[in-house]
Amino acid sequence: xESILQTVDLTIGYGKPNRxxxxxxxxxxxxxxxxxNLHLRAGEMVCLLGPNGAGKSTLxxxxxxxxxxxEGTVEIAGRDIRALTPSQLARxxxxxxxxxxxxxxxxxxxxxxxxxxxxxxxxxxxxxxDHAVVExxxxxxxxxxxxxxxxxxxxxxxxxxxxxxxxxxxxxxxLLLDEPTAFLDxxxxxxxxxxxxxxxxxxxxxxxxxxxDLDLAxxxxxxxxxxxxxxVIHTGAPEELVLNGAxxxxxxGEGVEFDAxxxxxxxxxxxxxxxxxLGEGLHAFWTVRALQRLGFETQNRxxxxxxxxxxxxxxxxxxxSMWVTSNGRREQVHSSLTDLIESLVQVSSKEAP
Amino acid sequence: MSQPEVSWDxxxxxxxxxxxxxxxxxxATRRWVFVGLVGVLLIVFLLSxxxxxxxxxxxxxxxxxxGGEAQKATWTTIVFHFRLPKxxxxxxxxxxxxxxxxxxxxxxxxxxxxxxxxxxSSGASxxxxxxxxxxxxxxxxxxxxxxxxxxxxxxxxxxxxxxxxMMAVLVLARRGHSSMTLLILGMLFGYATGGLVSILLxxxxxxxxQSYLLWTFGSFGKVTWGQMAVFAPTILFALLIGVLxxxxxxxLLLGEAYARSMGxxxxxARIGIVVSASVLAGVVTAFxxxxxxxxxxxxxxxxSLFNTSDHRLLLPGxxxxxxxxxxxxxxxxxxxxxxxxxxxxxxxSLVGAPVVxxxxxxxxxxxxxxxx
Numbered sequence: 001x002e003s004i005l006q007t008v009d010l011t012i013g014y015g016k017p018n019r020x021x022x023x024x025x026x027x028x029x030x031x032x033x034x035x036x037n038l039h040l041r042a043g044e045m046v047c048l049l050g051p052n053g054a055g056k057s058t059l060x061x062x063x064x065x066x067x068x069x070x071e072g073t074v075e076i077a078g079r080d081i082r083a084l085t086p087s088q089l090a091r092x093x094x095x096x097x098x099x100x101x102x103x104x105x106x107x108x109x110x111x112x113x114x115x116x117x118x119x120x121x122x123x124x125x126x127x128x129x130d131h132a133v134v135e136x137x138x139x140x141x142x143x144x145x146x147x148x149x150x151x152x153x154x155x156x157x158x159x160x161x162x163x164x165x166x167x168x169x170x171x172x173x174x175l176l177l178d179e180p181t182a183f184l185d186x187x188x189x190x191x192x193x194x195x196x197x198x199x200x201x202x203x204x205x206x207x208x209x210x211x212x213d214l215d216l217a218x219x220x221x222x223x224x225x226x227x228x229x230x231x232v233i234h235t236g237a238p239e240e241l242v243l244n245g246a247x248x249x250x251x252x253g254e255g256v257e258f259d260a261x262x263x264x265x266x267x268x269x270x271x272x273x274x275x276x277x278l279g280e281g282l283h284a285f286w287t288v289r290a291l292q293r294l295g296f297e298t299q300n301r302x303x304x305x306x307x308x309x310x311x312x313x314x315x316x317x318x319x320x321s322m323w324v325t326s327n328g329r330r331e332q333v334h335s336s337l338t339d340l341i342e343s344l345v346q347v348s349s350k351e352a353p
Numbered sequence: 354m355s356q357p358e359v360s361w362d363x364x365x366x367x368x369x370x371x372x373x374x375x376x377x378x379x380x381a382t383r384r385w386v387f388v389g390l391v392g393v394l395l396i397v398f399l400l401s402x403x404x405x406x407x408x409x410x411x412x413x414x415x416x417x418x419x420g421g422e423a424q425k426a427t428w429t430t431i432v433f434h435f436r437l438p439k440x441x442x443x444x445x446x447x448x449x450x451x452x453x454x455x456x457x458x459x460x461x462x463x464x465x466x467x468x469x470x471x472x473x474s475s476g477a478s479x480x481x482x483x484x485x486x487x488x489x490x491x492x493x494x495x496x497x498x499x500x501x502x503x504x505x506x507x508x509x510x511x512x513x514x515x516x517x518x519m520m521a522v523l524v525l526a527r528r529g530h531s532s533m534t535l536l537i538l539g540m541l542f543g544y545a546t547g548g549l550v551s552i553l554l555x556x557x558x559x560x561x562x563q564s565y566l567l568w569t570f571g572s573f574g575k576v577t578w579g580q581m582a583v584f585a586p587t588i589l590f591a592l593l594i595g596v597l598x599x600x601x602x603x604x605l606l607l608g609e610a611y612a613r614s615m616g617x618x619x620x621x622a623r624i625g626i627v628v629s630a631s632v633l634a635g636v637v638t639a640f641x642x643x644x645x646x647x648x649x650x651x652x653x654x655x656x657s658l659f660n661t662s663d664h665r666l667l668l669p670g671x672x673x674x675x676x677x678x679x680x681x682x683x684x685x686x687x688x689x690x691x692x693x694x695x696x697x698x699x700x701x702s703l704v705g706a707p708v709v710x711x712x713x714x715x716x717x718x719x720x721x722x723x724x725x
Contacts, residue, residue: 066610085616086618088616093614102462104606105656105660106606114606115615117600117615118616122600124599124600148378170615
């Protein structure tokens with residue numbers, strides 16, 4: 001598919017744009033990333049990931065035309081965004097920002113109606129079609145029942161839906177969202193991401209969102225833009241970036257490592273030895289997770305090295321699960337996973353000097 | 354340009370649309386509040402012409418307003434030459450200050466912004482002080498005797514003073530200084546102005562000092578018909594510009610980044626708002642003195658009254674409420690049935706300060722107070 005947004009040798013950062021060379025001496029430019037050649041296709045959802053301070057927000061602001069590029073261009077629908085009038089740009093691109101806006105006592109409907117700004121005349125008067133667009137936006141984010149509620153009284157999740165609906169009311173071809181799930185609990189995050197994904201499919205609108213939610217981004221994005229701290233950007237399908245190691249490299253940090261087998265980040269804990277889990281199903285899965293959290297290297301039942309390993313057997317007696325641990329010297333029975341974890345934690349604190 | 358193919362009518366988002374026919378909650382109430390405000394304005398207008406040191410029956414007022422004569426010739430003179438221009442001035446000034454306050458509160462996203470607090474009035478005062486205390490030789494009273502040219506001179510001095518302060522505040526705001534910084538700088542500018550004015554006063558002659566001090570008390574009663582020819586059109590014109598700014602002001606409710614992303618030319622809007630607000634505040638200050646609190650308090654009252662932040666409702670709303678409150682405070686200042694006239698600023702402060710305090714306490718914090 002044709003790309004709706006692309007950047008050509010884009011350099012982002014702060015300071016005056018290079019056109020005003022005479023000003024550069026007083027305010028030196030600080031480039032965050034340079035030589036970016038990115039593109040965004042209609043109908044795809046791209047997640048922008050990167051460690052804090054890598055320049056995600058700067059890139060978003062530059063793409064949105066809120067901040068001039070230091071060098072290079074941002075093109076939307078084949079035209080340099082600096083050549084577009086503000087109103088033309090607003091019909092092509094809408095944003096949802098991280099900062100929580102105090103909108104006074106506007107109700108959700110009025111807030112979303114503000115999104116019709118580029119389409120209405122100087123009085124801001126609505127025509128029939130405008131009402132229909134606002135209604136469609138409300139329904140697209142499943143916020144129809146909220147329409148007359150004051151925005152200040154909405155929960156964070158409801159509020160974010162309304163802010164997204166406001167952007168949709170601009171009927172944009174591109175939607176940029178800066179950390180749209182930052183203040184939400186996990187179920188709301190999943191809901192918002194699923195909703196955004198659906199929007200791209202239903203409307204053909206391209207969505208670029210920055211997030212810290214790596215797991216969710218891996219699972220829902222069509223493509224990822226991985227912005228490294230030095231300003232290098234890796235793009236590709238999420239799975240591709242995991243396979244070629246880019247994902248692990250960008251987020252490598254103190255005490256954290258990316259487990260490419262499970263697709264999750266894991267705290268690097270002091271190694272406490274090997275544990276072998278004997279059991280099946282969900283119980284086994286979460287027992288493994290618990291042991292890994294406590295710093296055990298887990299192996300399955302076929303493990304060759306059993307010497308010195310902690311063996312955890314999950315026994316099911318008449319529907320009641322029990323955990324039997326054995327370290328070769330003595331066996332212990334735990335009636336719950338919590339019990340097991342607590343006894344292992346106690347052992348470790350005794351072992352500690 | 355070629356619009357990319359994005360369909361907003363796809364089956365997934367298309368729904369049975371029925372918002373057109375839906376009555377929005379509170380719409381009827383708002384209409385009645387408007388009608389009520391117009392009614393109250395009429396009543397207060399008539400009262401302010403009728404009441405004063407001499408009470409004049411409504412029937413005579415009606416006759417004078419329709420071009421006839423009252424029972425007593427003095428009544429005709431009082432109504433036509435004193436109370437009518439005073440009431441008109443109060444209405445215009447009240448509306449102007451309220452609109453100016455609303456514009457600044459939205460532009461700066463600050464609940465305490467207003468002509469008085471941000472130092473705009475101080476700028477106007479400085480302009481007027483320079484004209485009255487420094488130039489304007491030969492005139493004993495502030496405005497009388499200066500003639501049409503003098504009116505323009507003072508109004509221009511006040512507007513330029515107010516505009517200069519607004520521009521300075523804007524430059525600081527654009528550099529990313531917080532609203533709190535702006536407020537503090539506005540206050541500091543007020544103190545600095547006070548210092549400069551004191552120096553001017555020290556070197557000025559007694560009559561000039563007295564007329565300047567009288568000007569600082571605030572009064573709606575000093576505008577003659579001749580001056581009204583300058584005052585009213587200027588205010589009405591600036592109010593008109595203010596009303597044209599309703600859509601940009603609404604967009605600015607979300608902050609400048611969102612406003613820009615929605616296609617607002619933020620710089621142009623900012624200039625329009627600053628010009629309108631500083632002309633309104635400056636001209637009122639020039640002719641009536643620095644009137645305290647009306648500009649800050651009325652927008653808050655209005656947001657509560659109409660339960661909205663939509664400037665298309667708020668602009669007419671604050672104009673009406675500002676006019677009503679200005680007439681009421683003037684009525685109180687003249688203590689009906691007595692010949693006492695209290696300084697107008699004493700009354701507006703005593704009424705306005707509790708209102709602002711109430712707004713802050715009710716909302717627990719300033720950020721929410723902006724929500725009105």
